[in-house]
Amino acid sequence: MMKKITTGIVAHVDAGKTTLSEALLYGAGNIRNLGRVDNGDAFLDTQQLEKKRGITIFSHEAKLTTDDAEITLLDTPGHVDFAFQTEEVLSVLDYAILVISATDGVTSYAKTLWNLLEKNHVPVFIFVNKIDIAGTNKGQVLTDIQKSLSENCLDFSQEDQTFYENVASADDQLLEKYLNGEEIMNSDIQNLIVQRKIYPVYFGSALKLTGITEFLAGFDKWTKEKEYSPDFSARCFKISHDKNGERLSWIKILGGKLQAKTELAGEKINQLREYNGKKFTTVVKVNAGEIVAATGLTKTYPGQGFGATYAKEASLKPVLTYKLNPLDEDIHACLMALKTLGDENPQLHVTWSEHLQELRVQVMGKIQLEILKQLLQERFTLTVDFEQGSILYKETIAQPVEGVGHFEPLRHYAEVHLLLEPGPRNSGVVFENNCSLEVLTKNWQHQIMTALKSKEHLGVLLGTPITDVKITLLGGKGSIVHSVGGDFREATYRAVRQGLMELKEQDQLILLEPWYDFRLEVSQEHVGRALNDIQRMSGQFNSPENKGDRTIIEGSAPVSEMQDYAAQVRGYTHGDGIFECVVKGYLSCHNAQEIIKQKNYDPVSDLENTPNSVFCSHGAGHTVTWDKVPETAHYPYTYPLK
Template identity: 60%
Template sequence: MKKIVMGIVAHVDAGKTTLSEALLYRTGARRKLGRVDNGDAFLDPDQLEKRRGITIFAHEAQLHYDDLRITLLDTPGHIDFVAQTEQVLQVLDYAALVVDATNGLTGSTLTLWRLLARYHVPTFIFINKTDSVGADPQAILTAVQKTCSPGCVMFDDPLSEEAVETIASQDEDALTEYLEDDRLTPATIQRLIRERKVFPCYAGAALKLTGVDELLAGLAKWTTPFTPHQEFGARVFKVAHDKGDRLTWLRVTGGRLQAKAEVLDGQKVNQIRDYNGDKFNVVQSVPAGDVCAVTGLNATFPGQGLGVESDQGQAAFQPVLSYAVDPRGNDIHACLTALRQLEDEDPQLAVTWSPHLQEIHVHLMGEVQLEILQQLLADRFQLNIAFDQGQILYQETITGAVEGVGHFEPLRHYAEVHLLLEPGQAGSGLRFTNKCRTDVLDHNWQQQIMTSLGAKEHRGVLVGAPLTDTRITLIGGRGSIKHSVGGDFREATWRAVRQGLMELCAQGKCQLLEPWYHFRLTIPEEEVGRAINDIQQMNGTFHLGTETGGATIITGTAPVATMQDYAQTVRNYSHGQGQLECVVAGYQPCHNAEEVIATHHYDPVADLDNTPDSVFCAHGAGYPVRWDRLPEMAHFPYQKNPK
């Protein structure tokens, strides 16, 4: 039997859970068709999901169709929970992207498309709600082909000649095969789908079960089975807590997972659970390709690789808002304990605790996630707490190159590190490389420096925000056989980064970044002038779209800081007829950087945990040296204008 793991992804209200229920019903996995609005959806078993009518957590279901076994992973639809969806994408063989035939390609849908491309997930497209008034499936297909890929093709059975020609044109080898044989083999089409060159499209209405059988038949015919590693491997995609048990959800990618097996240093799998909805069976082993939840592991996190699998890099979507917790009379430490458990499930919450201020901060994507967090704390921990209005999470980058120097030489210690700091591509984060020769610096010391670079969140010198979009290259340094130890290079490395940033700041080459939204505003025609004026006041850009049914669609970008509360304003002045959809578009230069920097009152020299100064030794004692004197005092040759 062919086995695949498939996820269903979609913009909120596109019908994702409805399609999941239809697939379960049509394959006999459920005797009754569940509905979101009835609160009996099989893949929304959590009480909070039933009350809100949305998917909040990823859930698993098993279904069979002909000779195909599908492990189905449902994902959250609201854009505030895109981080959880991104975690699930890392373990999928295929995805079904649901597109609403009435709303078309929303910003959220396009965001999901980009994520599917990022993780190279072969994708089937289901155009849903084709029975709704105003639905135009052909127009949606045309938009998908234009915006997403020309390889998006309606897969009727049998395939039309026009469809085969379009499929063949997406790949040189396939085109040669088609021109020679006047046909394409199923294996060729399967390959093109697997390589994300072709995307089978289907249309229907999941609520009325139309188009669902055709989608199932297409999955059975055009998917290929998972190819496992020989050695044991697994990837974690979810962490949860259930009745005192900490559950690690993972997909086995190689070998076989056995109960009581040690998969992390000193940590063994205790119990293996095979879930279907909210019910599970305990099994003794799981083969490669399958999904399971295990107990006994206490140091796992989403995106982690086990065995031969390596950890995933930084997620594409990070929270952009920070909220302070108002305990409302609850014990602050009880609040911290509860939030730490929720952070264990979702590390992007980034819970921070200030003992001095007795204050807790959390990082979130938006208002809906904040509301869900409040409800989780009330339901699971009986904590009725509130949050402040939220602050923007800024980032910093650089616009020029510099050589940073760090020197750490208290008595009987010695290390000097030289780093080249250069601007990186937008959205690239931090990249660390090594171009230092071993005849300049011993290999072991180089390894200590490279490890130290990745061991800390480096902060900028404008407001102390995280540094991003920067390439940092090890280019030189000095050590002492007699006095150098590993901690010395860690200190020198961190100081070198900060010293370089201070040099760039003095040159006016440090830049403050803020998060921006892609927005889609649907507004009555008579309110267009008001909306455009508001967008301009918010320092946004805009483009007027096609009018539909007396409404105008305005798309564009704007800073999160100015637009985050605009949805309520739209509802008020449009008397409920306007709708604003916002998707985080990444970070761009801050529109009011001078104002923000002045407000923060950040002193980079006084930040002792991130000092740019160094320590030298003379007359048997160490003494501090200011960052601006490092070029003249460095023991290793310093380049004023590095290339």
């Protein structure tokens, strides 16, 4: 019986990812003609927009059959602006194929992909492409990969004594077996690959079909099928719409089976489709290990888990927000179109302000914005523009605090005490319950925890989302007679804000901004200008590295300062400089006081996010300002610092 493998090809833009996909399909005999990305006839670049631009923008699926395996091949976008789509695909892969260009080496984005693969525990095969180009050196490229990614990235192109020594050295038990003269089995090596203890490296040229046969044979030999539970579980990793507007939920079955006409997450599946490029066949059921596109589902979203599978949140998130200029188009038609695109990509965070009659979206960068404009034109015949965006700032805390919220208008009652603690950088907001059932009933605790998780909590410096905070329920108070639905929600929201105001008073809040990791390659005559620019942009950099007559500068800088720098590099190097950047994450804002003063946000006037509480006296509810809430609270403080 043939093994079923799901693999995805990931790479930096222009590394030759789609070209490798074509070569593998052609080499395995699954397509008759070898397509080219630059000719617009690549089997997996099925969208008109992709054919025009010569880049992959969406993830696509193809079927590839070898002697021993039925492989589902997922091609992914290579441009950093679409990294969130690549990350969604990683969650359903058995193996990944990371393409490294021999001419570029390990780029910043390749390192980002490597970290994402590690986070998702995906075993990796590496294909070094363009090895045929003059000036490339196999040994140097392998050294670069081992230095930048892992020393256990091993050359699998020759199976000799050195090969087996290197493999054995990656695992203590296997090394002992090898030193005792025992044979290293293929299954031993397969297990090391699955455990991410070794990473096979192959070399070739996808365009010239060099090394393709060897890579396919190696992939066939060194992969093994996963073992799946008989209990149903699955994950949705993509939402799209076909040419007729039919909504497709792309799902990997991770256990059991899935049948058409059955219910999934409360909705009935209409049709199950197995795609191969643009074409599909309908099937009655799919088994574990297979990927299917389901119709009839309206509420699914990328990252959603079903059955025993948990939901997965993306770690790559947009850092820029832009306002739509509808030009002569109807703003509500634009809203409906963006809602469809936002359904496919929730990371767009499409927001509509009825009061301002404004539409805003969040994006990773300028290329994604250009693609968004073209999608609106081609799919919805809407000609629009986007106006200069602003940076998405976030806020965090520097020390713990107990926050208190009280909500007691007439015939209502709830009090909530929360502990807010600083979390690790880029950890988001996490919640914990440390409240005794003797203090609050299970139902009230559930209401509080639900309220905490159902809202994006805003900080009090700019009114932007908080992050890197752990919020723990400590205690509170309810009334059997007066506590009704919604009371604890109100008290919970106020408790978060009250705690933040306490910290603001103590100057213990930190404004965060997104930073880029960048790599800049220029000729030596431009090094002085480049270093001055980086310092001017409040950036940091490592010691420049000379490579022939070129200099490579790597470092990090605020997105706010560096977001338009690519155009400047093109200008002062007359197109000769190479600049790439990826979002590093959120770090302390380099000009926090300036931004806070500019925004002039008043948290007390933000009535939808008030830090104040409502108490009852003499038969009527009245507002108590946040600073007076602790001394007015009914439940005692439990955090030891108080």
